[in-house]
Amino acid sequence: MRATTLASGYRFARLIKGGWQLAGGHGPVDDAAAIADMSAFAEAGITTFDCADIYTGVEQRIGAFLRDYRQRYGEESAGGIQVHTKYVPDLAALATLARRDVEAAVDRSRRRLGLERLDLVQFHWWDYTVPRSVEVGQWLGELRRSGAIREIGATNFDVPRLRALVEAGVPVATHQVQYSLVDRRPENGMAAFCRERGIGLIAYGALLGGFFSERWLGAAEPVPPLENRSLVKYKLIIDAFGGWAAFQAVLRAAQGVAERHGTPLGTVALAWALGRPGVSAVIVGARNARQLPATLAALDLDLDAEDHARLAAAVQGRGPGGDTYALEREKGGPHASIMRYDLNSAR
Numbered sequence: 570m571r572a573t574t575l576a577s578g579y580r581f582a583r584l585i586k587g588g589w590q591l592a593g594g595h596g597p598v599d600d601a602a603a604i605a606d607m608s609a610f611a612e613a614g615i616t617t618f619d620c621a622d623i624y625t626g627v628e629q630r631i632g633a634f635l636r637d638y639r640q641r642y643g644e645e646s647a648g649g650i651q652v653h654t655k656y657v658p659d660l661a662a663l664a665t666l667a668r669r670d671v672e673a674a675v676d677r678s679r680r681r682l683g684l685e686r687l688d689l690v691q692f693h694w695w696d697y698t699v700p701r702s703v704e705v706g707q708w709l710g711e712l713r714r715s716g717a718i719r720e721i722g723a724t725n726f727d728v729p730r731l732r733a734l735v736e737a738g739v740p741v742a743t744h745q746v747q748y749s750l751v752d753r754r755p756e757n758g759m760a761a762f763c764r765e766r767g768i769g770l771i772a773y774g775a776l777l778g779g780f781f782s783e784r785w786l787g788a789a790e791p792v793p794p795l796e797n798r799s800l801v802k803y804k805l806i807i808d809a810f811g812g813w814a815a816f817q818a819v820l821r822a823a824q825g826v827a828e829r830h831g832t833p834l835g836t837v838a839l840a841w842a843l844g845r846p847g848v849s850a851v852i853v854g855a856r857n858a859r860q861l862p863a864t865l866a867a868l869d870l871d872l873d874a875e876d877h878a879r880l881a882a883a884v885q886g887r888g889p890g891g892d893t894y895a896l897e898r899e900k901g902g903p904h905a906s907i908m909r910y911d912l913n914s915a916r
Contacts, residue, residue, distance in 0.1 A: 571868055573849040575742050576767050579688070579720050581617040581651045583843060584864060586610045587773065587854040588620035588627040594798040595856065600630060602857070607634040608641075609858035611650055613865060619745075619771075619852050621655035621691075622674055623912040628654060628681035635683055653689040653771075654678050655724060655745075656709065660910035663699040671708045674913065675717050691722035691745050694730070695910055697898075702730055706739040713740065722771070725894040728758045731768075741768055743849065746893045748772035749781070750819055750841055750884060751810040754893050760847045769849030775842035776854065778803035782835050786820045798907070799854065805904055809896060811887040822883035826876045832866050839867035841880065 574580045586607065591598050607618065607630075618634075620627040631652055639647040656674055658666055678687055692709055694702040712718050722743035723731055735741055744763055748755050752774060763770055776782070778799030790813035795801050807816045820834065827834045842851045853864050872880075889896050897904040 573769060575720070575769055575849070577720065577742060579742065581653075581688075581850065582615055583850045584615050584839075584868065585617045585619050585653065585771065585850050585852045586615050587852040588618060588624055588631065590799070590854050590856045591627045591630055592624040593626065596797065598626070598630070600633065603630050604634045604637055606856075606858045607631070608638060609861060610855075611638065613861055615853075615861075615864070616649055617651040617653065617850070619653045619773075621657055622678050623655070623657045623909075625912075628678055632682045632684075651688045652682055652684065653691060653722070654682070654687060655691040655693055657693045657913055658695075658705070659913045660695040662911075662914065663694070663696060663701060666701065666705055668708045668711075671705060672712060672717075675709075675712055679717065686716060687718050689720045689722050689743065690718050691724040691743065693724045694726070697727075697730060702726075703733050703737045703739070706734045706741075707737060710739050725897070727892040727895065728762050731759075732762065735766055735768075741766075743769045743771050745771040745773060745852075747774040747806075748842055748845065748848070749775045749777055749806075750823070750838055750880060751777065751816060751888055752806050753884075753888050754891060754895070755845075757890070757892060759893050760845070764847045770845075770847045771850050771852060772842045772845070772848050773852040773854075774803065774806070775839055775851050776835050777806065777838075778854065780804070780807065780816070781820070781823065781838040783824070783833070786824055786834065787817070801907055802904075805907075806889065808903075809889040815885075815887055819880070819883045822879050826872065826879055829876070830870060832870055833863040836863050836866045836870055837872070837876075837880075839864065840870035840872055841877075843867060844872060 571583045572580050573583050591603055618631055620631055709721050713721055720742040721740055723741050724745040746755050780803055823834050823837045826837045
């Protein structure tokens with residue numbers, strides 16, 4: 570497995586196993602099967618796992634996987650696995666957060682995961698009209714200095730607020746952002762800023778929750794209710810990109826590239842994201858190990874100038890505009906309407 574190394578020396582896999590699909594919003598979760606699938610990913614070299622304190626039951630499931638992995642392979646092998654979690658304080662609590670609240674959330678993640686030190690805590694802030702993100706980020710910095718956290722990341726910040734964190738001395742090592750062929754908002758300033766500051770981009774949504782697959786090529790536009798939260802979320806991105814017909818053009822182009830290389834369509838989308846300047850890693854939301862071969866193939870797929878030209882011609886400069894996560898922050902907008910803002914205190 571290819572890995573990426575940050576300036577601090579922290580090293581993790583370029584493909585990361587996502588955890589949102591294990592939170593229950595994508596159907597029932599079998600704990601034993603989830604642990605077996607995580608083991609299969611780790612054994613294949615995908616040794617980095619992504620989760621969040623607000624993903625129902627996911628930190629606990631990864632903690633159970635780590636215990637099982639230690640028992641089967643030993644402490645040294647388990648030490649080669651990294652877990653990236655998130656700190657997502659409730660929208661309703663932003664104005665009243667205290668340092669002890671942040672410390673309690675980090676300690677809760679450590680207990681759930683069974684780790685003395687969290688590898689990476691990625692910080693999210695719901696509402697910039699509550700101007701405390703820098704203050705809370707500095708508290709995370711204190712927890713890093715105390716040894717509770719190895720690295721601090723951000724997730725879904727815009728350029729001005731990420732700059733404010735960095736200039737206030739918060740040691741932001743990574744930034745997790747949505748990034749795909751049809752959502753290239755990081756290229757509107759964020760990718761350049763992160764390269765300038767040595768911040769590694771971690772891309773999610775490269776497969777659009779499964780829309781980037783042969784299943785949807787030539788298919789009729791889906792209508793609500795969609796079968797899981799990922800499809801609901803990413804169908805809105807497709808709408809913002811230009812609609813179903815425009816997305817079908819991208820799928821056809823990606824299929825042409827896939828046929829040229831003898832690989833699945835989704836592998837092309839992953840390889841494209843892995844190859845973007847400044848991208849340290851890409852999160853894959855595969856629910857089970859059946860998708861491992863197509864996922865791993867992305868590491869060895871080198872898209873050439875002809876491939877990129879075909880994909881760019883299909884995209885035609887379309888896509889959501891503005892900074893990262895700007896659409897999702899529009900109060901009353903369709904993206905905001907599907908958010909769940911106050912999950913932390915319920916966990």
